[in-house]
Amino acid sequence: MQDRLIQQRIEKLERMREQGIDPYPHTFAVTHTAAAALADFEELAASGETVRLAGRLMAKRIQGKAGFANILDSSGSIQLYVRKDNLGDAFGVVKLLDLSDIIGVEGTLFRTRTGHQTLEVRRLEVLAKAIRPMPVVKRKGMGAETDQAEVFDEVTDKEMRYRRRYVDLVIHPEVREVFRRRAQVLAGLRRILDEQGFLEVETPALQPLYGGAAARPFVTHHNALNRRLFLRIADELYLKRLIVGGFDRVYEIAKNFRNEGMDRTHNPEFTALECYQAYGDYEDMMRLTEEIFAGLARALTGGTRVRYAGEDVDLTPPFERLTMDAALQRYAGIDLDASNAEILAACDRHGVESVDEDEPRTRLLDMLLREVVEPHLSGPVFLLDYPVEMSPLAKRKRGGGGEGRGARVERFELFIRGTEFANAFSELNDPLEQRARLEEQAAARAAGDDEAHPVDEDFLRAVEHGMPPTGGLGIGVDRLVMLLTDQHSIRDVVLFPAMRPEGGEVEGEEPGGGQGDPCH
RNA sequence: GGGCCGUUAGCUCAGUUGGCAGAGCAGGAGACUUUUAAUCUCAAGGUCCAGGGUUCGAUUCCCUGACGGCCCA
Numbered sequence: 001m002q003d004r005l006i007q008q009r010i011e012k013l014e015r016m017r018e019q020g021i022d023p024y025p026h027t028f029a030v031t032h033t034a035a036a037a038l039a040d041f042e043e044l045a046a047s048g049e050t051v052r053l054a055g056r057l058m059a060k061r062i063q064g065k066a067g068f069a070n071i072l073d074s075s076g077s078i079q080l081y082v083r084k085d086n087l088g089d090a091f092g093v094v095k096l097l098d099l100s101d102i103i104g105v106e107g108t109l110f111r112t113r114t115g116h117q118t119l120e121v122r123r124l125e126v127l128a129k130a131i132r133p134m135p136v137v138k139r140k141g142m143g144a145e146t147d148q149a150e151v152f153d154e155v156t157d158k159e160m161r162y163r164r165r166y167v168d169l170v171i172h173p174e175v176r177e178v179f180r181r182r183a184q185v186l187a188g189l190r191r192i193l194d195e196q197g198f199l200e201v202e203t204p205a206l207q208p209l210y211g212g213a214a215a216r217p218f219v220t221h222h223n224a225l226n227r228r229l230f231l232r233i234a235d236e237l238y239l240k241r242l243i244v245g246g247f248d249r250v251y252e253i254a255k256n257f258r259n260e261g262m263d264r265t266h267n268p269e270f271t272a273l274e275c276y277q278a279y280g281d282y283e284d285m286m287r288l289t290e291e292i293f294a295g296l297a298r299a300l301t302g303g304t305r306v307r308y309a310g311e312d313v314d315l316t317p318p319f320e321r322l323t324m325d326a327a328l329q330r331y332a333g334i335d336l337d338a339s340n341a342e343i344l345a346a347c348d349r350h351g352v353e354s355v356d357e358d359e360p361r362t363r364l365l366d367m368l369l370r371e372v373v374e375p376h377l378s379g380p381v382f383l384l385d386y387p388v389e390m391s392p393l394a395k396r397k398r399g400g401g402g403e404g405r406g407a408r409v410e411r412f413e414l415f416i417r418g419t420e421f422a423n424a425f426s427e428l429n430d431p432l433e434q435r436a437r438l439e440e441q442a443a444a445r446a447a448g449d450d451e452a453h454p455v456d457e458d459f460l461r462a463v464e465h466g467m468p469p470t471g472g473l474g475i476g477v478d479r480l481v482m483l484l485t486d487q488h489s490i491r492d493v494v495l496f497p498a499m500r501p502e503g504g505e506v507e508g509e510e511p512g513g514g515q516g517d518p519c520h
Numbered sequence: 521g522g523g524c525c526g527u528u529a530g531c532u533c534a535g536u537u538g539g540c541a542g543a544g545c546a547g548g549a550g551a552c553u554u555u556u557a558a559u560c561u562c563a564a565g566g567u568c569c570a571g572g573g574u575u576c577g578a579u580u581c582c583c584u585g586a587c588g589g590c591c592c593a
Contacts, residue, residue, distance in 0.1 A: 004565070005530055005547055059556075066553035083553055099546075112554045135531040136546045138557040152557055153532040153545060159588045261521085264590095352593095371593090500587065 009131040012096040016126060021093060023129040028104035030054050035075030037109060041117050045109040051119060053078065054104040054127060056170065057097055059138070067094065068118070071103065072170070079118045080105055086122050093126065099136060100170070102128035137171045162497050175492075181300055182481045182493055186253060188299045189273055189477070192292055198249040198275055203238035205231060205255065211459065212236030212393070214451040215258040218268075231257035236393065236472065237459045239276050240427065243470050244462045251275035253477065264489045265419060268498050271477040276427070280471035282410045285424035286382055288473060289414055290317035293380065293421075293480075300484050308486050313380070313416060320381040324369075324408075327383060331373045336365075336387060337406050343368055360449055362390050377415035386411040392437040392453055394425035395469075421480060424473040431464040 016023045031052045037044060044051060055071035055078075062068075066083035084091040086107075097103065106123040140150040155161060161168035161175075168175050190200065208227070210217040212234030222229050235254045242250045257269050277284060294304045297315045304316040325336045334346040343364045344357060352371040359367075365387070377383065385397055385408040394409035410426035428434050438460065441453040481493040491497035 008547065061555050061558050062552090063555065063558075064552040066555090068555045068558085070556085079556075081554070085553075110554095112556095114554070114556080116554085116556075118554080133530050133546070137531080138545070140557050150557080155531070157527090157531090157588080159527095162588090502587075 005133050006131050009098055009129065009133070012098065013129045013131065016093065016096050016129065019092070021126060023126050025125065025127060028052070028054050028125060028127050030104070033075035034071070034073050034078035037078060037119065038076075038117055041109055045111065048108050050106060051109060052104065052106045053119065054102065057099055057101045057103055060097070060099060062094065065091070071105070079116055080121050081112070081118045082121045082124065086120065087124060090124060093124065097126070098130060098133070100130040100134045101126065102130070134167055135171055162491055162499055163502060165495055178485045178487060178493060179495060181485050184300055185296055185477065185481050185484060188296045189253065189292065192295050193251050193275060196249070196288075198251045198277075199247050201239070201242060201247070201250050201252050203235045203252055203254070207232050209454055209456045211453050211456050214453075216260060216450055218257045218259050233258050234272070234474070235274050236474070237456055239274055240467060240470070240472070241459065241462045243276050243278050244465055244467045248278035248468070249276070262498055265479060267478065267490050267494055270490070270494075273475040273477055274472065276470050276472045278468040278470050281426040281469065282412055282424050282471055285471040285473040286319070286321075286412060289422050289424065289475070290319055292475065296480070296484060306484060306486075308417065308483055309488060313483065315380060319414070320379065321384055322381050323384045324386055327373050327377075331376045332368055334368070340364060346372070360444060360447075363449070365390065374415060374420070375418045377418055379414070379416040381415050382412040383415055384412045385409070389440075391425065392441050393428055393434075395428045416483065419479060420476070421483070422473060422475045424471065427467070427470040427472045429463060429467040429469060431460060434463050435460050
């Protein structure tokens with residue numbers, strides 16, 4: 001059993017203590033990372049300079065009174081050479097070391113007979129004894145911890161990797177790399193927006209009313225105020241309040257929470273960038289989107305063409321523009337203003353299954369788009385000019401449209417490989433029309449559309465104070481990271497993805513039967 | 521929500537046409553002072569995901585469930 005392995009490690013830990021060794025000391029001063037030591041290897045080896053490194057013991061090849069080991073730190077791995085001649089009595093602790101212990105070493109660099117760059121250890125300290133064994137993954141070639149190495153006994157159990165990401169990160173260099181690149185994407189987004197004068201802000205994640213997207217929220221409860229709060233599904237309505245407040249360019253990189261299913265492109269909490277630019281419109285947002293996608297691709301890969309799932313994706317601006325009218329004609333053979341019956345007929349014609357005829361028109365259109373149009377949008381392509389009833393926060397298209405059905409709004413979504421990556425509008429800033437649109441939403445809601453917006457009076461009050469013409473843009477950051485790291489599941493770009501609870505424990509159920517104090 | 525597949529030692533996996541299971545790695549003991557999937561010798565390690573059914577007997581067959589993966593809505 002695993003307990004036996006843990007017990008053996010605890011016994012070693014006790015033996016260390018008997019020898020006067022503290023297995024959990026407070027600090028260890030390092031002079032280099034493994035990568036830095038290897039980068040400056042020739043110099044350091046020639047000068048015989050003392051190098052101090054610390055990391056996790058990943059491999060051990062002991063040969064009697066000497067031996068080799070590899071440690072892994074955040075920069076990579078390096079080989080160690082330990083011998084009794086150098087360590088004296090301290091060589092005894094080597095026997096008490098297990099794989100995945102954290103150690104600190106001091107010594108000099110040299111090259112072995114077989115040419116491997118190695119640290120000859122003169123002092124060795126235990127920094128943290130690990131009592132739980134990790135999966136052992138061996139690598140052949142190029143030392144140990146490199147891309148080209150052939151891998152043995154790789155851990156393929158996705159469940160374990162997601163649930164115990166700490167283990168996944170230790171044993172998979174490529175997973176560490178994905179999350180480094182994720183950090184680069186976030187830093188790159190901030191850099192691009194900061195350079196253009198956008199101000200990074202933070203708005204409430206706990207909201208008395210939710211809005212800014214069509215989605216169902218998570219509901220929670222604030223004990224002190226004894227009132228219901230929602231986790232945000234979007235930060236749009238707060239960022240627009242800030243535009244009213246006079247910050248002409250704002251952005252937020254925020255966790256949003258949507259109470260919906262999980263799949264390869266959906267996690268119940270996810271990261272979105274939203275930015276708003278006063279005196280701009282959706283044309284400006286298209287240009288900004290192109291700059292962001294191309295700029296990040298350049299920052300991460302050096303060019304604007306990236307590989308995804310074995311195919312080229314060309315993120316070189318400008319991206320194609322396609323109106324929704326044209327897209328529906330082209331791919332569904334239907335007019336955007338078609339009746340419900342015509343939409344249903346088109347769904348049927350294109351083999352869309354399980355269509356509920358009683359759904360509202362917007363839902364039917366949405367389904368037709370998702371099933372029939374979007375799969376064709378390999379992109380990158382801006383799908384433009386949505387029907388007004390699908391976009392309660394977007395401004396009517398200039399110079400056309402008119403009232404009621406048939407009206408279009410200035411809105412686009414960016415599609416790449418059939419997946420939505422961005423959503424943007426020329427923001428509606430006419431307070432009377434905004435009120436009317438939200439009231440329509442409220443009516444749809446009352447009629448059973450549980451993704452329709454509630455009316456947010458405070459938001460309307462802000463817009464009544466005067467909101468400048470504004471362009472707004474939202475980008476799904478997780479999907480963007482997937483695109484730029486060639487990962488095919490959102491779970492591979494979220495450090496701790498949502499999972500069903502492990503084991504049979506029934507924790508985390510609905511507390512307290514619905515109403516009242518959900519605590520205790 | 522539906523379909524298919526998976527769950528066996530700490531890890532990667534075999535296997536049992538139904539008779540309580542094996543290998544490699546890791547771990548233990550021993551040998552080995554420039555190895556690298558180090559090597560060699562020996563010993564040990566299991567609720568075969570859970571529950572029910574069929575059966576003299578189930579890890580194996582059937583049903584239900586849990587969790588996960590892939591595909592579809």
